[in-house]
Amino acid sequence: MLTTQQEKLMGELKAIVEKHGTDRSALIPILQDVQKCYHTISDFAMQVIADMLGIHPVEVNSVVTFYAFLNEKYHGKFVIRLCRTISCEMAGKAAVARQLENDLGIKFGETTDDGRFTLEWANCIGMCDQGPAMLVNDQVFTRVTPEKVHDILQMCEQSFGPHTLQKAEEHVL
């Protein structure tokens, strides 16, 4: 039988909501799961989730826009967040940022055309003693140098492909 994209998404969202329950407090875990699976929280998903939880879509929208790790815009499979606060700045964040931009060919706040990488700024991630620090999805990298950037990106690319897809989504690297 044919199912539309929306029906398919609806079924998957239903499974996610069932996992966490329909209490209002389940909203953030649900949104985190949706973000992880789809790399975006779409307009449709927000309305479906709101409906299932018995709240208003604009409340879901409010939560999504509040948290930096929840996004309405599509984010790549690998979201690289470089710390921009003062300790990392003094430890040489600028060179790392330049290297990231050069290697990926995008600016901060953008996603590569192939949808693999997104580059973003993060405020302090608590690694001030080991700066410059950055996050690739859930994984922390410290004392990053421009040379290391190359290795990290290569590791990402190697873990990405048809045969490693499942693994990549679950464990990142």
Place this chain on the structure above:
Amino acid sequence: MTSKKNNPCADGTCRVPTSQRPQTISTDANNGDIGALVTVVIDDQEVKVPMGTTILEAARSIGVKIPTLCYHEDLCIAGVCRICLVEVEGQRTLQASCAYPITQPITVKTHTAKVRQARRHILDLMLSEHYGECYACFRNNNCELQSLAKEYGVDYFRFGHPEKSRHKIDRSSYSVVRDMDKCIQCRRCVRTCIDLQEVGVLEALGRGDKTEIATYLDKPLGDVVCINCGQCINRCPTGALRANDPTDEVWAAIDDPTKHVVMQTAPSPRAGICEEFGMEAGTPMTWEMNTALRRCGFDKVFDTNFTADLTIIEEGTELIIRLYKTLVEGDTSMPLPQFTSCSPGWVKYIEHFYPERLGHVSSAKSPQQMFGAMIKTWYAQINNIDPADIVSVALMPCSAKKFECNRPEMCDSGYKDIDYGLTTRELAQMIREAGIHLPDMPKSDFDDPFGTATGSGVIFGATGGVMEAALRTVIELITGKKVEDFYEHADIIPVRGFEGCRYVELQIPEEVGPVPDLIKHLVPNWDWVKGATLKVGVAHGTANAKKVMEDIKAGGKFSECHFIEFMACPGGCLGGGGQPIPTTPEIRAARARAIYAEDAAYGKAGKPRKSHENPAVLRVYEEFLKEGPCGHLSHKLLHTSYTPRGKFIG
């Protein structure tokens, strides 16, 4: 401490989760009795208050004024604006008095140097983002931010003042205009929309200094599920939200000698307009307003109560048809309970949130639209006026009426039935502009042929009023006896009041009368209702409407009702989104008293108080709608259909 009683947070009916409610006292720090009295010293005055009272409430009870912005008596406590900061002895930081429940004896200072400076800074910060000039704002002289700036002696902008507009004014809605340049993010509109009305259009999007009050995905207001109730307008402390104002067009029509401009006035604005002229809430201005309107240049002034009576006849007949079809013939095409359709906010609410239940909504138009259709047909006909030259204006307490008169289906007369909907505030503005001080006006009556109204029409303005009016008529039609035989002065008290949802049962006596001529063709006799129990419900505010709808869905007691009155606004029309600002439970109660007093005055003057006794209505059925209520012509002109809209925002 009346506010506490009415606040949805306090009585536990609010939908906000416990974690987000203000702290309520469940355990006592001193192991005393919960609800015990505790002594507080506020500015050297001692006062005993029950535990859990906030500092703000305690201060107000002894006449100490603490400024507020985000606090509103109808709403949950947010504590976001911080203007109500006070110093609590022993606490390092200043405390927001609206969100500080008293649990132990404390000493509070409300105007120390530290407090004054903090408040001034908060104001300065608000003004540094508040774009606009006061004299070009409709809230000039009635703005809470403006009066605070005056109170705190703001004479320069410490943190600057925006010189450029940062937001486009959202005029996409027929009813509500949003000017976010004036927003101070107190979130009263958010709490109104989400908690009080449960419509859920407005929320704070973003974080920190990028926070904006916006709709879903920041879409234009006309594209989201807004029901146009305008409750947010009544609670906005500044001019960020206002109704779509057609006064310029109305003036233009008045100034055009070829146009015949007619005005109809609803009962609620008459009870509310006095507040715009500095008088105490609840001073009725019906007859003074008639004179003022004529002096403004309106050619005719009619009473919407006339069509309120017509609505009762049409809607009551529809109810009898529904009951007969369902209970006697077993035909389920017109399901029970029947819902009222007078409130355009409620109609849009059900179109969005319960489209599957639209079959329950009476097809009768609201009084405003019925009047529009009557003016451009019958009135034009008997007075030999080309309907194209008639400009029909409606004075309503309501912002949703502006949307309603622009519905595409509301053109049954062949023209736009109602050209402009004015709110109470806008009319007060027009009257002021004409140099008229309303309270000084001599009294005058409404114009014929719609001049005669009844007390039943007047009480449409209060919650439970439509139900009371309908019951008066239905009881008399069925029993053939006077309502006064059953209820003293025909006041059906059980349906009155301000509780959110009311459920009332009425016993129909074993003795019934003959079927009146008016509806003889619809039902053969009354044998089928002998001794039956008529179950009715009343709900006001869409949050309560939602409760009733969910109860019906779950098969609760409201699902057994025969007739339910729904009003979108708290308190009914008298608390509508077009009424004077501010609104509080006390003000609404005063307006209700004015409305019921006008109804009682009809009785004292010996005028009819029941819709089916209205001579003008009977004349219409004799001369114009000859097939009687719910006949062919009345279906064409006085009934409408609804659009299932759904809540999905495309």
